[in-house]
Amino acid sequence: MEEMSGPHHALLSVRDLNVSFAADRGHASAVDGVSFDLYENEILSIVGESGSGKSVTALSILGLVDSPGKVDAEAILFDGQDLRSLSERQLRSIRGKEIAMIFQDPMTALNPLFKVVSQIAEALQTHSDVSKSDAIDAAIDSLSSVGIPNARQRVDDYPHQFSGGMRQRAMIAMAMITEPRILIADEPTTALDVTIQAQILDLLKEIVDTRSTAVLLITHDLGVVASVADRVMVMYAGQIHESGPIEELFDRPVGPYTWGLMDSAPRLNADVNLRLSQIAGQPASIHNLPTGCRFHPRCPYIEEICRSVEPELVVLTENHLARCHFVARKDWRQSRRGGS
Amino acid sequence: MSTDPSLLSEPPLLEVRDLSKNFAIEKGMLFGKEVDTVSAVNGVSFAIRRGESLGLVGESGCGKSTTARMILRLIDSTSGQILFRGEDITNSKGSELKRIRQEIQIVFQDPFSTLNPRMRVDSILSQPFKIHGSYERDATRKRILDVLEMVGLSPEHLERFPHEFSGGQRQRIGIARALCLSPSLLILDEPVSALDVSIQAQIINLLRDLKEQLDISYLFIAHDLSVVRHVSDRVAVMYLGNIVETANRNELFQRPMHPYSQALLSAIPLPNPREQRERKRIALEGDPPSPVNPPEACRFNPRCWKATEECRTVTPFLESKDESGENHRVACHYAAPAAVIPESTG
Numbered sequence: 022m023e024e025m026s027g028p029h030h031a032l033l034s035v036r037d038l039n040v041s042f043a044a045d046r047g048h049a050s051a052v053d054g055v056s057f058d059l060y061e062n063e064i065l066s067i068v069g070e071s072g073s074g075k076s077v078t079a080l081s082i083l084g085l086v087d088s089p090g091k092v093d094a095e096a097i098l099f100d101g102q103d104l105r106s107l108s109e110r111q112l113r114s115i116r117g118k119e120i121a122m123i124f125q126d127p128m129t130a131l132n133p134l135f136k137v138v139s140q141i142a143e144a145l146q147t148h149s150d151v152s153k154s155d156a157i158d159a160a161i162d163s164l165s166s167v168g169i170p171n172a173r174q175r176v177d178d179y180p181h182q183f184s185g186g187m188r189q190r191a192m193i194a195m196a197m198i199t200e201p202r203i204l205i206a207d208e209p210t211t212a213l214d215v216t217i218q219a220q221i222l223d224l225l226k227e228i229v230d231t232r233s234t235a236v237l238l239i240t241h242d243l244g245v246v247a248s249v250a251d252r253v254m255v256m257y258a259g260q261i262h263e264s265g266p267i268e269e270l271f272d273r274p275v276g277p278y279t280w281g282l283m284d285s286a287p288r289l290n291a292d293v294n295l296r297l298s299q300i301a302g303q304p305a306s307i308h309n310l311p312t313g314c315r316f317h318p319r320c321p322y323i324e325e326i327c328r329s330v331e332p333e334l335v336v337l338t339e340n341h342l343a344r345c346h347f348v349a350r351k352d353w354r355q356s357r358r359g360g361s
Numbered sequence: 362m363s364t365d366p367s368l369l370s371e372p373p374l375l376e377v378r379d380l381s382k383n384f385a386i387e388k389g390m391l392f393g394k395e396v397d398t399v400s401a402v403n404g405v406s407f408a409i410r411r412g413e414s415l416g417l418v419g420e421s422g423c424g425k426s427t428t429a430r431m432i433l434r435l436i437d438s439t440s441g442q443i444l445f446r447g448e449d450i451t452n453s454k455g456s457e458l459k460r461i462r463q464e465i466q467i468v469f470q471d472p473f474s475t476l477n478p479r480m481r482v483d484s485i486l487s488q489p490f491k492i493h494g495s496y497e498r499d500a501t502r503k504r505i506l507d508v509l510e511m512v513g514l515s516p517e518h519l520e521r522f523p524h525e526f527s528g529g530q531r532q533r534i535g536i537a538r539a540l541c542l543s544p545s546l547l548i549l550d551e552p553v554s555a556l557d558v559s560i561q562a563q564i565i566n567l568l569r570d571l572k573e574q575l576d577i578s579y580l581f582i583a584h585d586l587s588v589v590r591h592v593s594d595r596v597a598v599m600y601l602g603n604i605v606e607t608a609n610r611n612e613l614f615q616r617p618m619h620p621y622s623q624a625l626l627s628a629i630p631l632p633n634p635r636e637q638r639e640r641k642r643i644a645l646e647g648d649p650p651s652p653v654n655p656p657e658a659c660r661f662n663p664r665c666w667k668a669t670e671e672c673r674t675v676t677p678f679l680e681s682k683d684e685s686g687e688n689h690r691v692a693c694h695y696a697a698p699a700a701v702i703p704e705s706t707g
Contacts, residue, residue: 185648216624219644220645243632289586291705296566299559304559
């Protein structure tokens, strides 16, 4: 499988990850042959539309894909240790401690009946042998460190007394209290207003810069990717469509789906008199995947081979991979996109 | 935007004057005692002309959806006036209200919860005619087929149930339902926020096409300014129940004058890492305050970097800052234009 080689040691290495769900007619493949590495001090973003497999990829790392889902991989290595070889009990000592996760909707992730600080303290007590009062103190410190003002005075507050942005900060405080080495953030700002989103993205960047945590950021928003990510993986119908460092990917994208995604996003500084370019048709359904290239029914550059032969992920430069039959053609990008 | 001179003589299609809504917070289960009020909308005024599209933007809790619900008369306003074609509909009831509702239709955000899962598309689209007493089998059928074609669906879709459609197609059905009775004003409440990016573009393009074909007016409510920009002729920015700035589309995006509009525009991430890294961002601290006890005078003053004593004591009202016929009005003592969106680099 394709390696994403990097200068430093990978904290997380996923190789040939496949996730399928038993469905009425056979198996529905949600993730197909996904491989990637995550390094210290970086934000790797997985971007894609609903059903692209981006969340399932994250959940399978944590062993959170429930039956009837079936996870199969060549390797899921965390710090050199294969997570699939661990017992549920051993996995529990890593999940939430070494690898923490935050979700889209902080209101449903917090228990409305318990005080916010107690819930954060509980996350620490679950994983280490600390007294209740020490855990509460640590929780207050953790809340302060994610930018909650006067955290000590909020020690008796319940989730409903926090605003949406503060709740997401509290979730991050809970995730970070065990000083995890990896933070998985699944659409962490999608439910928030833009001015609050900007604050939370700044906070994620600060965490990576100051604590050497690695972040796996799942989002559908290319603006969010461009703001904070170091590298990005574009997923379509369960497969990696294109991946690379963000400058490379935004400056020289080669995958037709990446082009479609970039062109259809409304931009504040694009010519508003032009129609938005749109990707034709509907996203592929995992219950009924097209033959050949999974993007071919929506692709404007389709040729005969696309209908019958599934393209491989092609290595273009050291870190830039793309799944399309034509990306290796010398004039592919220039002839289709123009420019340099 | 060029305004047809003939339009200036006729009253605006919709005019809202000093509209306010307070919700009472009650305590006690049975004999509720009013303990507080939420000032959700606080003296909002605007007009929409025939064929014009007004984008109403702001963050959650700013009162944009409450404004829409008052216009549709789904809730009563606390004070102020709503005029439709010059006629006061603020207190309309019964058959009069029903007549007006044929002309003002709404498309909702979530295409999953707004279509009855037990009805076929055919029945869903027949409902408006039945409710308004204009159902005639053949004529209705013809109209439904026309509307389906307008929104990019085909006759075979009529026999299907909502669950057989994707999100984008369901939103097309929602738009078709709103168009059935040929309304003159469509209220679009976050119509694309629940959709995937590639599908968003399809629906935005559809809304632009429909507006051109049908000479219909839109009140387009959204939190995403980059979406609003593609569908609006004019834009009004709301903050905590007030319109703080309004102007023609390009003017508002290129020369925003209210500090809140500037902060909002600068917070929207651009899908370009270089532009995003190099742009100057205005970071707002904290969250919008609660509308239960909104700040005195200018409601934005606790988060504003320009705020002075004047802002804490004297309420700013929308005042014309029009220098070039761009309908620019701002509610700020220190309004000054600033460019916050970098030019596109590629």
